[in-house]
Amino acid sequence: MSLKERRDVVGLCQAAGSGASGVLFSLVAVRGSSYRRSGARLLALPDGRAAGTLSGGCLEAELLRRSAWFIRDGARLEHFSTSFDDTAEIPYGLGCGGELDLLAEPLHAPEAVALADALHATLNGEHRTIATLLPQDGQPLQRFVMDAHGDVLFASESIETEDIVEYRRTALRAAHGSMTGRIFTERIDPAQRLVIFGAGEDARPLAQLAHAMGWAVAVVDSRADRAATSRFPSAEQVLVATDVASVPVHAHDAAVLMTHSYEQDRRLLAELLPLQPRYLGVLGARHRSALLLSEAAELAGLPLADALERTHAPIGLELGGDGPEAVALSIVAQLQRIFTQDTAPPYNRSAETVAPRRMSLDDLEHLLADGPARPAVENCAIYTENEIYVETVISTSPADRPGVNG
Structure with a gap:
């Protein structure tokens, strides 16, 4: 039912x-x-x-x-x-x-x-x-x-x-x-609950579709003009807040990060990881998600392997299509798959995130020693589609990081 x-x-x-x-x-x-x-x-x-x-x-x-x-x-x-x-x-x-x-x-x-x-x-x-x-x-x-x-x-x-x-x-x-x-x-079980962090235009079809599927939806954003009930009429909660504590997230909940702010996503992800919600997804490109997971895991004091195991990044099933509605459909489809099939393997563990290493951690450390990319070196060995991709990831400095998903 x-x-x-x-x-x-x-x-x-x-x-x-x-x-x-x-x-x-x-x-x-x-x-x-x-x-x-x-x-x-x-x-x-x-x-x-x-x-x-x-x-x-x-x-x-x-x-x-x-x-x-x-x-x-x-x-x-x-x-x-x-x-x-x-x-x-x-x-x-x-x-x-x-x-x-x-x-x-x-x-x-x-x-x-x-x-x-x-x-x-x-x-x-x-x-x-x-x-x-x-x-x-x-x-x-x-x-x-x-x-x-x-x-x-x-x-x-x-x-x-x-x-x-x-x-x-x-x-x-x-x-x-x-x-x-x-x-x-x-x-x-209790009604399934989805907490959406970010109240941009792409969050609106996600909240609407999740509600249509029977989810209890909460939307959280730091901007009062964005986090408005008039923009999310199907949500049970719409909160103006900057942290996870404002809307408690439990082990049986789903949480999605789509603030389009790298710094906000990093801080929120670091707060969410120890809570271990049943579903934790991050919207954004693979290279952005790679950096985000690395730094959020460090902030949370967790091994990167644990952060990877608990997070779906990129978010959603690969259904094709473009635009907010297609993204919302891919996310809700993944939620449905996970919450109705407890034994289903993660769909989005692609070669870019779990492929066998082409460059070992020792090699990377020897190559980069203790330079400015050192904080990312410890975590980049998981992103090894090829050497060029690895070098792109580990050479990205804070000043170069994108502020929005792309």
């Missing part, structure tokens, strides 16, 4: 009000090809309002039309097939080649209310584990919700106290979106 859909579903629940009629559909199992993964949801209200999606459009119209019928006897599990030729109870024959199990439950039931409350809590920075015991084999829908510490916050009245211990143990061992017996387990 995407962050945007989570917000949409929670928002519609709140708009409907306590005790409102409606149906909450959840995708709990997928076999074969499917547009969505387990955990996707669709909320349907009697007045026709809806939030969320369960497919690419194959099922929604039918679910909305028959939503009241699905829960005529309470919560139930329905099987759908989107294959061409099947004998499923409710076939669609669209050729997608998938089979889906959907849970339909009344919105006013305690279990659905607990689910909506859990989703709302994750939008406020909390973790939730939701274990749903599906209604099958004559057993009713049951649910319990746990916080980040494994403490049970809600349990259906029909669950026996002695059973909660075993169910809790099963849920804590289960993977997100998995089925163990009749227990469907979900681990839902």
Whole structure:
């Protein structure tokens, strides 16, 4: 379930009000090809309002039309097939080649209310584990919700106290979106947060696109005329500040440096590196990023190898295109890739930043001894696309450094 859909579903629940009629559909199992993964949801209200999606459009119209019928006897599990030729109870024959199990439950039931409350809590920075015991084999829908510490916050009245211990143990061992017996387990993290340092024109499409993807966006800039809510209407925070402490960055956040000021980026990067946000990106050319990382690591008192490991520089996936919108798309694409695929390798570790050395550190030190380029010598051996590039990097003095990205 995407962050945007989570917000949409929670928002519609709140708009409907306590005790409102409606149906909450959840995708709990997928076999074969499917547009969505387990955990996707669709909320349907009697007045026709809806939030969320369960497919690419194959099922929604039918679910909305028959939503009241699905829960005529309470919560139930329905099987759908989107294959061409099947004998499923409710076939669609669209050729997608998938089979889906959907849970339909009344919105006013305690279990659905607990689910909506859990989703709302994750939008406020909390973790939730939701274990749903599906209604099958004559057993009713049951649910319990746990916080980040494994403490049970809600349990259906029909669950026996002695059973909660075993169910809790099963849920804590289960993977997100998995089925163990009749227990469907979900681990839902807090809303993802993106902090953009720099409020230039190129930051505006990035903030807008990230918001559209469901991110909570904060924009920070030292210039009051740039850091204005009128320029970033989709951002949750727009701050006039000069340091990272003004907008705390946590381990599960993403941070992007795009101030177009070398000195500001260097100082901010030195402050961000020890915080180890899940994503840290720097906008700018490779040679600029090389110098920036070298000096920021030194300011932060960190080995350069650690700084490299924690930083994406240059930022974004190489999708092609030009202009602020294309840059924003490449950055958000990289964020999406990293935050949804924990094991995905860094995409932008190019030959220019991790290629085998053509000139060793000893050779460079011997060549340059203790001259004015000495501070960069210790860090330049990683930038070894060729000798000319190395010499360009290490001979750049502070007076020569660019003040903007280029």
